[in-house]
Amino acid sequence: MARMHAARALIAISFFGITASAIASGCGSEAGGEGEDGGSSGSSGSSGSSGSSGSSGSSGSSGSSGSDDGSSGSSGSSGSSGGEEDADIPDVQFFYDAPNRDSALTGDSACAQSSAEATLIPLDMYILLDRSSSMGNDCNVGQSTASKWCRAINSLASYFNAPSATGNAAALQYFPITNGQCNGTLYNASAVPAAGTGYVDLPTTSFNTSLNATAPSGGNTPMEGAIRGITGFTSSAVNQRAGRKTIGILITDGDPNGCETNVTTLSGILQTHFTATNLQTFVIGMTGANFTRVETMATGGNAPLHPDAVGTLTDSCGNGAGPCRHWNVGDGDPNAFVEALKLIQGAAVGCQYNMPTTDAGVINPNNVTVEYLQNGVEPAQQLMRVNSAAACVANGWYYDNNAAPTTIHLCASQCTTVQADVNAKVRVLLGCLGG
Numbered sequence: 001m002a003r004m005h006a007a008r009a010l011i012a013i014s015f016f017g018i019t020a021s022a023i024a025s026g027c028g029s030e031a032g033g034e035g036e037d038g039g040s041s042g043s044s045g046s047s048g049s050s051g052s053s054g055s056s057g058s059s060g061s062s063g064s065s066g067s068d069d070g071s072s073g074s075s076g077s078s079g080s081s082g083g084e085e086d087a088d089i090p091d092v093q094f095f096y097d098a099p100n101r102d103s104a105l106t107g108d109s110a111c112a113q114s115s116a117e118a119t120l121i122p123l124d125m126y127i128l129l130d131r132s133s134s135m136g137n138d139c140n141v142g143q144s145t146a147s148k149w150c151r152a153i154n155s156l157a158s159y160f161n162a163p164s165a166t167g168n169a170a171a172l173q174y175f176p177i178t179n180g181q182c183n184g185t186l187y188n189a190s191a192v193p194a195a196g197t198g199y200v201d202l203p204t205t206s207f208n209t210s211l212n213a214t215a216p217s218g219g220n221t222p223m224e225g226a227i228r229g230i231t232g233f234t235s236s237a238v239n240q241r242a243g244r245k246t247i248g249i250l251i252t253d254g255d256p257n258g259c260e261t262n263v264t265t266l267s268g269i270l271q272t273h274f275t276a277t278n279l280q281t282f283v284i285g286m287t288g289a290n291f292t293r294v295e296t297m298a299t300g301g302n303a304p305l306h307p308d309a310v311g312t313l314t315d316s317c318g319n320g321a322g323p324c325r326h327w328n329v330g331d332g333d334p335n336a337f338v339e340a341l342k343l344i345q346g347a348a349v350g351c352q353y354n355m356p357t358t359d360a361g362v363i364n365p366n367n368v369t370v371e372y373l374q375n376g377v378e379p380a381q382q383l384m385r386v387n388s389a390a391a392c393v394a395n396g397w398y399y400d401n402n403a404a405p406t407t408i409h410l411c412a413s414q415c416t417t418v419q420a421d422v423n424a425k426v427r428v429l430l431g432c433l434g435g
Contacts, residue, residue, distance in 0.1 A: 121245045121352040121407065123168040123345055124199050126233045128187065128226040129156070130252040131174045131216050134288055138215035141208045148253055148286050151332025153211040158334060159341045161203045168345065169199035169244075171233070172207060175226040176218045182259035187229025188236075197238050220258030226250060227266055227297070230281055231273040243406065246279055247348045248301070249341075253286035255293060263293040267300030274302040278389075282344045283326045284337075291318035291328060298325035304347050304419035312339050323420065351415035353408045355399075356430060363430050365405050370397045372418060373425040380427060383414060 129152065136147025141157040143150060156172075159165060171190035180186040189196030192210045200206055230248035233239055240246050260266060270281050281301030285294040295317075308315060308322030313336055318328030327340040355363070371380035372395070386396045392411035399405035408428065410418060418424045 121243070121354060123348055124170070124239070124241060124244050124246045125168070125249055125345075125348075126171045126190070126230055126239070126246070127156070127173070127249045127251065128230055129153075129172065129174050130221060130226075130254065130286075131214060132176065132218055132221045132254060133216050134221075134254050135216040135286075140212040147216075148288075148332045149216045151334060152251065152286070152337065153214075155329075155332060155334045155337030155341075157205070157208055157211055159338050160207050161205050162338070162342075163203060164342055165202035165345070168202045170202060170207075171199045171239075172210065173229060173233075174214055175229070176220055176222050176258065180222065180225050180229075182222060182225045182228070184225055184228025184232045187225045188232030189229075190233065197233075197236070199239075199241075221252060221254040221256055222258040223250075223252065223256030223261075223266055223297075224259035224269070226252075227269050227281075231269065234279050234281075235273065235277050243354070245348060245352060247344075248279070248281040249284065249344065250281060250297070250301075251284045251286070252294070253288040255290055263296045267296045270297060270300035271302070274300070280348060282348070284340060284344075285318055285326055285328050287331045289318075291324075291326065294318070294326045295324055301325070303344075304416060306343070306347065306419070311343055312336075313343070316340065316343075347419055350419055351410040353428070355405050355407060356428075365399065365402070367430075368408075369429040370408065370410075371427040371429070372414065373427065374421060376423040376425040383410075386411065 131149070135149035135152065137145050137149065139145035139147065139150035139153070141154055143154075160170060172192045173187055173190050175187055177186060190198075191214075192207050193200055227250065230250060234246050234248050255261070256263065256266060274280060280303055281298075282303045283294050283298040283301060285291055303325040305323040305325055306316065306327075308317045308320065308324070310316055313328075315330075316322070316328055317324035318326070327344065329337040329340050355365075368385070370383045370385070372383055373380045381395065384393055384396045386392055386398050387402060388398055389409070389411070392398065392413070394411070394413045396411035396414060398409055398411065400407040400409065410426070418426060
């Protein structure tokens with residue numbers, strides 16, 4: 001029998017679409033076999049005995065005699081080692097591609113008999129939407145009233161029901177609200193779902209009823225209450241689901257008033273929350289917001305840096321300069337608003353991966369390699385595996401559970417590097433116990 005090489009399957013992951021695809025072709029066999037793959041040499045052919053591994057997995061170039069004359073191995077190379085030099089190639093590899101790198105990925109070989117699925121961690125988001133009177137006139141979803149409020153709720157409704165949000169989930173609250181407190185009371189319970197806890201799976205139109213029933217009201221912008229509401233909701237055990245990532249999103253068009261107004265203090269609240277929970281808070285600013293102050297809060301929320309021009313956004317930092325951590329959507333232009341939400345979605349989950357599976361064999365967690373390609377080009381930098389988040393190093397990665405891993409995580413410093421590199425590529429090679 002011919003002994004099969006270790007084979008590779010290529011899985012391409014889109015940063016924002018969070019999808020996977022496989023590329024497959026034939027598998028190479030070792031020289032001197034019985035021709036069962038159509039590319040090994042004849043059993044007694046005078047010239048077909050040395051063919052080893054073809055570029056597409058075939059071998060044996062021209063065996064002239066023997067019961068299997070080797071003629072089907074015409075595409076084989078003339079190597080003589082029978083594939084031994086490739087025996088340790090990992091069985092599966094997949095890539096993370098950053099936002100605007102759309103070129104197709106190809107593999108030099110793949111196994112037609114193996115398949116794998118690798119997905120980014122799904123996202124649970126708690127959104128606090130500014131409904132102060134400065135947001136302008138009310139409208140319903142689907143109407144085109146010229147106000148920041150109308151554009152904001154239409155953009156949210158569009159994102160909540162977009163195919164790109166599939167697999168994610170959201171919860172929604174507004175500020176200010178009647179009897180909402182600066183300490184976060186009532187802001188730490190969702191309006192949708194109405195139970196005040198949990199999330200609604202996306203895509204869905206079920207947020208539309210609440211968005212239609214809510215209108216701008218009140219002269220204050222109690223940012224402290226909203227921020228403490230985010231930290232309270234997201235840190236609650238009932239709102240943290242295994243195998244998913246939780247984040248907060250604050251959307252505002254103004255400066256804080258009505259509660260704490262010092263943005264450094266507000267940033268500190270978010271930083272304390274992140275230090276205790278490792279949960280990020282993202283900040284979206286609209287026309288009327290002071291983007292320097294918005295940036296201070298986003299820094300406390302530990303949102304990743306991004307360029308000023310990213311995706312289809314040309315002024316995502318709100319002041320014509322970047323990089324920054326907040327997101328500017330101007331007066332609520334729907335294209336910009338939805339794009340910002342998609343970019344946040346990608347930035348939030350781009351450094352965590354569900355452990356892939358493959359029918360090529362059982363994955364050996366001790367034979368996994370993670371590589372980073374700066375600007376998406378070779379040579380790759382091999383990252384260092386560490387035992388836990390607490391043991392992280394600048395170029396490190398770790399499992400959620402070393403004995404039975406379900407997720408792969410980049411260390412915080414390496415994650416920051418990857419997310420700041422708009423063409424970054426992360427490559428994961430998975431070794432199998434059997435094939």
